[in-house]
Amino acid sequence: MAARIRLLELQLLVLPALLGIVGLLTVYLSGTGTTRWTWADIWVSLAFMGLVLGTSVWLSLIGFSGDQVLFPLVAMLSGLGLLLSQRLQPVLRDDPGWATLAQRQLIYLALSFGLLWGTLTFLRGLEWLRRYKYTAAIIGLGLILVTMIFGIEIQGARLWLDLGVVTVQPGELVKVLLVIFLAAYLDDYRDLIATGYRLGPLTLPPLPYLLPMLIMWGMSILVVVLQRDLGNALLLFGIFLAMLYIATGRVAYVLAGLLTFALAVYVALHLFSHVGVRIQVWLNPWSDPLQAGFQPIQADYAFAHGHIFGTGLGFGHPEFIPVVASDYAFAAIGEELGLLGTVAVLGLYLLLVTRGMLIALQARDSFVRLLAAGLTVVLGLQTLIILAGNVRLLPLTGITLPFISAGGSSLLTNFLIVGLLLKASESVGERR
């Protein structure tokens, strides 16, 4: 392939670069009152910028013809995440010894970029993935089961596998595997599922073809029960419903699904006290201000303190919120960048979703279309659930904020999704 300059992408990358430089400047100004930087202060930012620019140049060199907006969006969001970890690092002091918070985040980002390059280099199209739909489903189920049995509990949710060196969240990968399976399955049986059987005047749902779906539904309820994780259950089920709707266009399925899910949650509420506590704390954190309600109360204080323009990076006190780097990254943004900052971040995610769906719309192959749409839904729904939890639109769940929250597993997975989306967009380019 001949090299071609990705000019739009390069132009858009100016924004994350500016964010990185100005952000770092204010963080250091607020802390020390000086901008005299040493190499140790800025190598993390420079390395990140190098990764981003290198990736874009490399894409130009190999003549990659895919989407040019997606990557700058991701660079912006992950740059903001890195900036946040640089800002929180001096006040959080949760140093495992081998690297600081920002350095760890940079290492995860480097690995994620590696994954992105690998995806773009070695995958030849995406159509072949459909052949492995049952493999994907089985691996996904296996990962869920393994986590349930061997997983360790952190903050009341059993989502982590301890591999000795690192702890990973297999649940992150399950989402991608689920989308691959659903895309392939729905593409194969779409028409049958959409129409159903006719029995005289009645239209019956095509039960045998819905069965794999119902298994999925059961699994996600099981996740609530066994992993104590409402957020992931909602996410898995939401992906399932959204893809079912995209493939069939049947609103009835969505409504029926939502109704049964609500019913199941209602039952879970009465069977399991921890779910009830979550709801209670969501509706009124002041009912238990010293224990379960402490975190949401502190997050509320942080948001309220930010007001319209925020305190400025480095000038607030996000360290008062427990687990700010993962669960409440958005509250830290709210305090220091204000309502303008939070709405801007909201806008970035909405652009990401729109762009992802545009790639899906323009793809040629119907499986790739479904795959890209599903992956976009994964990103959007994750974002929506955690943000809604942060602003108390929904009960808080342990889902991470894509690209911004600290954490390796989710970063790797989300970059894998971006890689797949870029790959899907490349087939668009070839059509023209």
Added chain:
Amino acid sequence: MSWFIRTAALVAATAIVAYGVATTEDRTDPRWLALLLMLALLWGIALWPSLGRQVRTMDRTMVHVVAAFGVGFLLVGAQLVRVQALDRERIQSRIYSTGTEVVADPRRQALEEESQRGRILASDGTVIAETQMGDDGRPRRVYPFGPAAYLAGYYSPALYGATNLELSYDAALSGRSEARRLREWVDGILNRPTPGYDIVLTIDPELQSQADRLLGGRPGGIVVLDAHTGAVLAMASAPTFDPNQLSVGTTASEEELTAARTYWESLQQSNDGRLVLRPTQGRYPPGSTFKTITLAGALESGLATLDKVYRDEGALTVDSRVIIEQNRPDPNRVSYTLEEGYGYSLNVVFAQLGLELGASRLTEAAQRFGFGEPIPFDLPVAPSALSVSPEHLTSPAGLAETSFGQGQLLVTPLQMALVTAAVVNDGQIAVPRLVDRIQTPAGEVVDQRQPETWRRAMSADTAAQIERAMRWSVEQGYASGAQIPGAIVGGKTGTAEVGDRPPHAWFIGFAGREEPQYVVAVVVENAGSGSEVALPIGKALLEAALQR
């Protein structure tokens, strides 16, 4: 969908947001959540993409999913606007406390907020209260000017809240004012701390020191006013408390907290009303100073003139009660004009006058001076009362003794100062003012208080008559000790009987160069006769005021 339906949905959505924000307190109020559901529906209608029938299923559904995400993100945005802009003050001020454990916004307790609390200054800039940074880097509220410290009150956010000016002007001191809303709002948005405003008092620090010194720790209260403007020049109270020992901030150490608690306990145990501001909250029988009001009632109703002659034979029997006259200058003289009766403070004369006047007209006269109403003032006030039980005045004996200042009367020194002020201010009472202006730390005036009239207590003519009587009392009567060479002085002493204990000593008076200007009211509890104890204090203060 037509543009009309979309517009209607948007308008309805906006109305729902406004209604919800106005009627719900919290973002997770179930009613607000229900409104959000409706909002999602309306936004969905407004944003729903209109796609033609020829669009393929999967294209259409994908666009629908994006629209649904848009609505979801808008809902997050609605919650964000509430938490970051609309509900923020409510959220930030919410506190939970069990007594040992407190959940509050730690940011509010950040040092800079307290260190920027405004100062309280005397009229010449003498600092009465300010926040200083300690050597340990922690702010402390200090009250360097002892004689006026209790007027400032204490500011003790960690333990006892605030009192007096620290309480009544808390908004201005912490940087909020009516006049500069916009500026403060902009500061809030830009996250700039608005420095607290300084409040400048009308207090003259030299007069205040002198008043405090003259009281000398004896229980009692003193008020010195400018009769025409209502400006309080001095206001002394004793015994009192040291706010320096109570003012512990949220960053106070454990020792400071313990010391403050110990001091608070000692205040409670001393049981001598150290936290009561006697000039405005102390209520005393006024003794003969009250004759001023009886006189005003009589003159105002046309019942008597200053020249009307009354008999005083040394005793008067009302019902079964005998009023013994001890104040006659000459035991052989039995007839006195009303002016002489006032100047010699003859109880028998005023008992007769009161009986003539009757309960309802006496009550009306007192009410016109503000009895029974809280005086509008910058510090907490207690209303003065003509009697504890309303029936007291219905008996002739009760009416008679009330008329010369005994009975069940309970009056604050500030009230008596205002009575005197009315006399020299043509019958009008100016609103007493302790705060002259509110200004920025740089001295830019934000709010200048202007003199205002509180009420008309009597006609200008009556006021002139009483002024004459009060001046006669100083020139020829029992208040002659108050004479100041080269100045117009008027006054009235009072010796209020209080059961078995020594009487309260009272003095009210005025002085001026060309015309009366300054007014004083002094009470010293259980200290003896008014002319011996209270009058010298009042005279010294009037003299000092004339030399300002």
